[in-house]
Structures are given as structure tokens and as C-alpha cells.
Amino acid sequence: MAKGFPVSQTTSNNILNRTVEESLALPGLADSAINYNGNLSPSAVTIGGFVAYAGRMYYIRTLSLIADKDCEILVDFQRDTDYGGQKTGYMRAFLFAKVPYVLPVNQWVKSNQRMVVSLVGPYTSGDTSAIKVRGGVVGEDYTENYNTNADNTILFFGDSNTYGADAGTFATYDFSDLYTGKILNYFINKGKSVRPIVKASKGITTQALDKEVRQNRLDIGQQYSMIVYNAGTNNVLTTNTQADRDLVTANYTNFINWANTRHPNAIKIYCGIFPIGVSTQEADANALRTILSGLVTSLGDTNSFYVNLGSSFTATDLTKYADGGSSKLHPNITGHGLAWTNVIKPVFDANLTTILEAFS
Secondary structure (H helix, E strand, C coil), rough: CCCCCCCCCCCCCCCCCCCCCCCCCCCCCCCCCCCEEECCCCEEEHHHHHHCCEEEEEEEEEEEEEEECCEEEEEEEEEEEHHHHCEEEEEEEEECCCCCCEEEEEEEEEEEEEEEEEEEEECCCCCCCCEEEEEEEEEEEEECCCCCCCCEEEEEEEEEEHHHCCCCCCCCCCHHHCHHHHHHHHCCCCCEEEEEEEECCCCHHHHHHHHHHHCCCCCCCCCCCCCEEEEHHHHHCCCCCCCHHHHHHHHHHHHHHHHHHHHCCEEEEECCCCCCCCHHHHHHHHHHHHHHHHHHHHHCCCCEEEHHHCCCCCCCCCCCCCCCCCCCEEHHHHHHHHHHHHHHHHHHCHHHCHHHHCCC
């Protein structure tokens, strides 16, 4: 399982232009000093980047950067060292001090490849003081077996548990180990030609996801066969007042309306969020599950299903979480497997005829 570049302690919370499409989690770029040698030709200093995770590939649309002084940035695309480290392309950008810059990238980064961002020099010759650079990426996250020509597409929309975060590390689980990957493989094993699109991001709330819906960032120019929605975990981390819950209800309702209006024939899977191993937060999580369940039930729609991932395993069973600290929000591989075995697969098996009608 590949990991990204180390996150600078002073810049890890300064990501620019993070969106739900990102799904790439580029860390904050490090503060760096660069020295010119005798002939005023600087050598590149790596300040950030990422390695494509195992079993995934990424289409990077843009790289957003900002620096505190005039400087020049080099962006390399390289094969992993296991493949000799050959460069597959590069681009340069000049940054003016404190002026945001968006570099069009439009490049694939596949397994065993990496994108490296380097500082190649300050604009002022001989300047050796630190240059602070921040950055972030916008793009899409796909599985390595993404089939461009597939007849069917499943949209997975949600937060870190849909993204597949291995909590506490800058990594993801292999897609096949996630509840999302098990859904995909279920239909592949039924003989369906299907591809996944994962639009998910760590730390994102229902409000931020709702913004993506309202900005029409989920439509791809064709109908989805299935839509899987899993959101609300990060809302539980804030004060869960009635006003907060009313806002989540509005977000849930807007997504349901979007799904039914834009993709009326798709199967919709609405997930009550995973268990949370902190009792007070689990009580709040259960309130959100009840809200979503009620909304789905009120539809009376045979294409819409509520699945309660909160019943995947006992919330107090701390062996099912990936989190190493006091926060218990992210299921480990075992937890994902139980979500599939105990909750999702039984619903699919019991409604197989109806569900397969949405797949060509």
C-alpha cells in the first residue's frame, strides 16, 4: 500500500481548493530554502507530491499553488523507483508572491507512479531564505480496473469511509477491501460490465457534499446504474443541535431529490453511517441514521434502499476500527467486510431482480 509524501507539520492544514472531486489528499507542501551554487544554477528541492495508491489511478485536472515570494516550481511525473524512476513528463510554473496560481495538469497518475512538486529557485538570484509554498489538487479517483467502455457506472459519493481512508496514515485501503469495492465486484460477478466513480473526500460534511450537488459536479453526461450515498460522519463531530440536524435533513433531502430527478432509473443505496466508537457521538450518529431512513421510507420508491451500516458491528467493539487514538470513526478492513456481509449483500440478494433491471 503506497503512501504519500510526508506532511509538513506547519502546513498540513493549509490545503487550497479542496473539493469532493479531489479524492487525492495532497498534503501541505513544505516550507523550503534553496541555495544557488557558484554559477547561479539552483538544484531542485522536493517540497511535496504523492504516490498513486495501490489499485488506484488518478486523473489530475489542476494543481493550485501559492507562495510567499516570487519563485519557480517544477512538477514531475515519474514512475516508481521499482520501475527505474523514469520521468513521464514535467511542467514548470512561475509564481508571483502571494498570488494564487492554478496550473492546468490534465495528467493520469497510475499505480507505481508519482507526482513530485519541486522548488527550482527564487526569482531573486542568491536568495537563500525559506520560501513557503502551499498547494492542492483537483481531480478524480478511479480504481485501477476502471473500464472506460463499461456499460454501467456506479457513483460512490461520501466522506473518508467511502474514500477508503486507513485512519492515521496517508494511505487508502485497496479498493477490493472496502464496502464500495465489494459492491462493484458483486455486479462484476453477476456478469455486468460496470465501472466505479468514487467522489469522496476526507473530513467532508453533508453541507460540503450538498454544495457539489448544487454546482452540478456529479453529472458525467450519462445515466448512473447505481448511486451509493454515505454521508454524515463528520457532522457528528460538531455540536449536534436541532438546528444542525435540520441542516443535515435539508442536505439529505436535496441529494435524494437530485438523484430521483437526474437519474430516475438508477438504484439508489442510502447508507446510515458506520458505527462510531464514542458513545455520545454514536447517539448523535443514530439520530442522523433515523433521519435518512425516514426520508427514504417516505419515498415509497422500489428503486431506493436504506441500508444501516451502523448495524455492521457493535459500536463498542474497538477491534473493528482503524483509528489508533480516542476517535473511532473509520472501520478497518474487517469492519468494511462486515458492512458488506451483514448489511449490504442481504439487501442486494433479496432484491436482486429489481436491482439488476437498472443494469444493462
